[in-house]
Amino acid sequence: MTAQAVSAGSSVFARMRGHLRSLRPGRRDYADLRATWRADLVAGVTVGIVALPLALGFGVSSGLSASEGLITAIVAGFLAAVFGGSNVQVSGPTGAMVVVLLPIVASHGAGAVAVVSILAGVLVALAGLLKLGRTVGVIPWPVIEGFTLGIGVIIFLQQIPSVTSPEGVGAGGHSTNALVAALQSIAEADWGYVAWAVGIAVVVIACMLVAGRIHPSVPGSLLGIVVATLLCLALPTPLAVIGALPSGLPAPSLPTFDVAALPDLAGPVVAVAALAAIESLLSARVAASMANTGPYNADRELVGQGIASVGAGLFGGMPATGAIARTAVNIRAGARTRLASVVHAVVLLCVVLFAAGPVGMIPLAALAGILMLTAWRMVNWATAASIMRSTRADAAAFLLTAIVTVAFDLIIAVVIGVVVAAFFALRNLARVTRVTREAVPGEPEPGDERIAIVRFDGPLIFASGDRIFDEVMAFDDIHVVILRMSSVEVIDATGAHVLEDIVKSLERRGVTVLIKGVQARHEELFRTVGVLRALRHSRHLFDDLGDAVVHARSHIERAGLRGGPAQSGG
Known part of the structure; x- marks a missing residue:
């Protein structure tokens, strides 16, 4: 048994003993x-x-x-x-x-x-x-x-x-x-x-x-x-x-x-x-x-x-x-x-x-x-x-x-x-979740209209999953989607699975998906459920919106959607 395991066991025992002591009558009661x-x-x-x-x-x-x-x-x-x-x-x-x-x-x-x-x-x-x-x-x-x-x-x-x-x-x-x-x-x-x-x-x-x-x-x-x-x-x-x-x-x-x-x-x-x-x-x-x-x-x-x-x-x-x-x-x-x-x-x-x-x-x-x-x-x-x-x-x-x-x-x-x-609370909570398409920041460039920046606000949970999926998939005539996740405070396994389905469905339609702003406490869930594996390339995960936009524009350029010849690449 390692010293770390012994220490953890001692800590658990100490907490149990403290809990039991708090349940006993004592002079402090009077x-x-x-x-x-x-x-x-x-x-x-x-x-x-x-x-x-x-x-x-x-x-x-x-x-x-x-x-x-x-x-x-x-x-x-x-x-x-x-x-x-x-x-x-x-x-x-x-x-x-x-x-x-x-x-x-x-x-x-x-x-x-x-x-x-x-x-x-x-x-x-x-x-x-x-x-x-x-x-x-x-x-x-x-x-x-x-x-x-x-x-x-x-x-x-x-x-x-x-x-x-x-x-x-x-x-x-x-x-x-x-x-x-x-x-x-x-x-x-x-x-x-x-x-x-x-x-x-x-x-x-x-x-x-x-x-x-x-x-x-x-x-x-x-x-x-x-x-x-x-x-x-x-x-x-x-x-x-x-x-x-x-x-x-x-x-x-x-x-x-x-x-x-x-x-x-x-x-x-x-x-x-x-x-x-x-x-x-x-x-x-x-x-x-x-x-x-x-x-x-x-x-x-x-x-x-x-x-x-x-x-x-x-x-x-x-x-x-x-x-x-x-x-x-x-x-x-x-x-x-x-x-x-x-x-x-x-x-x-x-x-x-x-x-x-x-x-x-x-x-x-x-x-x-x-x-x-x-x-x-x-x-x-x-x-x-x-x-x-x-x-x-x-x-x-x-x-x-x-x-x-x-x-x-x-x-x-x-x-x-x-x-x-709980049903009404979840229904109200699900209604708070919003999906908003934002304009590409900075000076507009040719092809920006083929980039969709999709911002998620509110909890992404099972009660709102189907609605969120339908709203994102309703965006058409796009070549690159940037999913902004920084405002998602709460996400459960169903919400993460819906996000995985969104990525896979868009990629099947030929739409490149980039994800920006995944919070550290959500990374393990995204990795376990398969959201990150669903991305076409590991470089499609970003911390900064500006970097994500630059990468999206590079995809537009390689696809020949800015007037130049199409190229291959990630």
Whole structure:
């Protein structure tokens, strides 16, 4: 082994070791704690109170129970706070994850969720180890907003069964598609039950709206469920309630599952992992822009979220992600370090240990009201309007992503949205590429009209290849073509192949091709694809336009196109 190979191997090992070191928790995570601990404590208690009804509601909406939602908020919230890459991210069950989990529960049973959580968590953590944290940046803004709109619509639709029947979400015979299930539940509604359920949901929504007007720090959702629960205790209502909750966390254990069923879970596992990664990174990125709480490490965030989902699965919970709404509450309440997110998990644990009984009496319709308003608030309607007024391409990507999210699948929606956005972006990029015939510089000489100087501007890529070929081949009555390449900043293999075809086609027509201004970073591609081999002579490659023109005129003269006798030569 050469010394150069040893040095390269040592360098790779050093980079890997540095990357792994950056993923570990450390004292640096709490460097400012002495100055911020009071604010972190207050923020942690505040976001814990806000997270309680959401954890309960998302647990029920996923087709599981309020217990699973609460367990996930506690375990995943704590682990993500310690191991994640953001100082202020709050993690737990989210509406987007509920949308994916409900069909899994319907198809594979509630027991499969813990298995999916563990396997998906491993994939997410592996993505962080492989430095894939920055890939979320390729998702265009209109796609993200369309995805959010679709999730908001689904969460709202998922609450309709909770206000039409005591069975609520996951009622027997209902479709796994939220829109279809909502229509089915309306068709089968017990309208006496609906009156009570809608009334309680409206009371909760009113409390949340009024609380927000009084002061942003007033926990409207908690106020709403307290009022709704007291009303249900005071009045003889038929409303279904959460029911008994465990008075502590279960012991961690591997979930039982059928190994033969693992291939059927492969798709759901990948979907959950992709969603967990995307939503967590988006939330962390938003959090970093909201306040000066330090930068976030995208790869460490993936590792932390993966560990959080694995931990939640071991305790019988569900996959977790970073929660944008709760993270925003955390920051606005004054959080500056991870202590706030840890305290949020401790507050929820205290609820399980000391208040399981009262929490079990909360009516499911009250949780439905909270989630309905949450779904409405998820969507930034001003942003949606601005996207619709922007370009047709962005509006199409936004609408298509939202529609596919509601009608089919979240991950498919993101993929389709990115593909559509990429298609329009490539189309616009291809339109930028121009082919221009320039006049021969300097004093005109006889025969110059038989020389075509063709200048390329913009990217020469697969999307513009055919058009570029047709435009160059349209030049007629010429004997020499000078292809000016100095303004081509981007060129791919297809673009280089098109250039090779242009050279070969012109040479077959008896037109001599000269190439001027190939950038150094493109030379290897031109050589590999065969552009340079297609030239009639190695002397037909130039760095200076003046030299290329002199050589072109020599070809005109040898061809007898300036009035003299034709000669042979290169």
